[in-house]
Amino acid sequence: MSSRRSRSRPSGASRITDDQIADLVSKLQQLLPELRNRCSDKVSAAKVLQETCNYIRNLHREVDDLSERLSELLATTDTAQAAIIRSLLMQ
Amino acid sequence: MESFVSDDHVESNCGTSSSSSSSSVEPKRKRRRIESSDDVEENEKAAYRTVKRWRTERDQRIYSSKLLQALRHVRGRSRTRSSWRGREVRDTADRVLAVSAKGATRWSRAVLASSLSLRLNRRHRKAKVAVAGCNRLKKKTVETITTKKKLPAVEKKLRVLGRLIPGCRKASCLNLLEEATDYIAALEMQVRAMASLAEILSAAQQQQQPPADDRLGANIAS
Numbered sequence: 001m002s003s004r005r006s007r008s009r010p011s012g013a014s015r016i017t018d019d020q021i022a023d024l025v026s027k028l029q030q031l032l033p034e035l036r037n038r039c040s041d042k043v044s045a046a047k048v049l050q051e052t053c054n055y056i057r058n059l060h061r062e063v064d065d066l067s068e069r070l071s072e073l074l075a076t077t078d079t080a081q082a083a084i085i086r087s088l089l090m091q
Numbered sequence: 092m093e094s095f096v097s098d099d100h101v102e103s104n105c106g107t108s109s110s111s112s113s114s115s116v117e118p119k120r121k122r123r124r125i126e127s128s129d130d131v132e133e134n135e136k137a138a139y140r141t142v143k144r145w146r147t148e149r150d151q152r153i154y155s156s157k158l159l160q161a162l163r164h165v166r167g168r169s170r171t172r173s174s175w176r177g178r179e180v181r182d183t184a185d186r187v188l189a190v191s192a193k194g195a196t197r198w199s200r201a202v203l204a205s206s207l208s209l210r211l212n213r214r215h216r217k218a219k220v221a222v223a224g225c226n227r228l229k230k231k232t233v234e235t236i237t238t239k240k241k242l243p244a245v246e247k248k249l250r251v252l253g254r255l256i257p258g259c260r261k262a263s264c265l266n267l268l269e270e271a272t273d274y275i276a277a278l279e280m281q282v283r284a285m286a287s288l289a290e291i292l293s294a295a296q297q298q299q300q301p302p303a304d305d306r307l308g309a310n311i312a313s
Contacts (some may be wrong), residue, residue, distance in 0.1 A: 031275050052271055056255045059278040066285040067184060067225035068177035071099035073292040074162065088291060 029054055146276065150191070155284045158187045182206065188281050197266065197275050201258020 029035045192199035253259045
C-alpha cells in the first residue's frame with residue numbers, strides 16, 4: 001500500500017518546501033503595500049522579510065493608537081449609545 | 092461565491108477547532124481514492140479562501156459587533172476600576188480577533204492561550220504550566236529540518252519575524268511565512284474595524300454634546 005522510502009524523504013521534503021517557500025514569499029510580497037508595484041524578480045527574500053517586519057510593527061503601532069483613542073471615547077459615551085452604534089454597524 | 096464561503100465560516104462559529112480538525116480528516120480519505128483533479132480544485136478553493144479570508148465586508152462587520160460586545164462585557168465587569176486603559180482595549184481587540192480566526196492559525200491559538208493563562212494565574216499558579224503544556228500538544232505543525240543553506244541575513248530576519256508574531260518563536264520557515272500572511276491580513280482588518288468604530292463613536296459623541304445647535308453641530312462634526 002505504501003511505497004514510501006524513508007531515505008528519500010528529507011531531500012524530497014526540501015524540494016517541495018523550496019517551491020512552497022518561493023510561493024509564500026511572493027504571496028507575502030503581494031500583501032505588502034510598498035512592494036506590490038515592483039517587479040517580483042528584483043525583490044529578494046531578505047527585503048520582503050524586512051518589509052514584512054516593518055509593516056507588522058506599523059500595524060501594531062496603529063492598533064495601539066486606535067485602542068488609546070477608543071479607550072478615551074468609550075470613557076465618555078453612554079452605554080445606551082452602544083446599542084445605537086451596534087445597530088448602525090449591523091446595517 | 093464569496094458569500095457562500097463566508098457562510099461556511101459563520102456556520103461553524105462555535106469557536107472550537109474541532110470542526111476544522113474533523114473536516115481535515117475527511118479530505119485525506121477522499122484523496123486516496125479520487126484523482127489529482129479534485130486535489131487541484133480543493134487547492135484552488137483553499138487558496139481563494141485564504142485570499143478573501145479577512146477582506147470581506149461581512150467579516151469586518153462580524154468582528155466589529157463582536158468587539159463591541161466584548162468591550163461592553165469588560166466594561167460591565169470592571170466597574171470598580173477607574174477608567175479605560177488603552178492596554179485593555181488592545182487586549183480585548185486581539186482576543187476577539189483570535190476568536191474570529193477560529194483557532195486555525197498558530198498565532199490565534201497563542202493569543203488565546205496567553206489570555207487564558209493570565210486569567211488562570213490570578214487564581215491558580217499551577218494551571219499556567221498545564222496550559223503551556225496543552226499549547227505544545229495542540230501544535231499541528233511539523234518542524235522540518237531544511238537541508239538547504241540559508242543566508243544568515245535571511246535567518247536573522249526570520250527570527251525577528253518569529254518574535255513579532257505571537258506564538259511563532261520556534262516555527263519553521265514555511266509555517267512562519269504562512270502565519271505572517273494570515274496575521275497581516277487579520278491585523279489590517281482589525282485596524283479598519285477599529286478606525287471605523289472610533290469614527291462612529293466620535294461622531295455620535297459630537298452629536299450628543301450640543302443638543303440645541305443640532306444642525307450646526309452635525310456639520311462641524313468632521
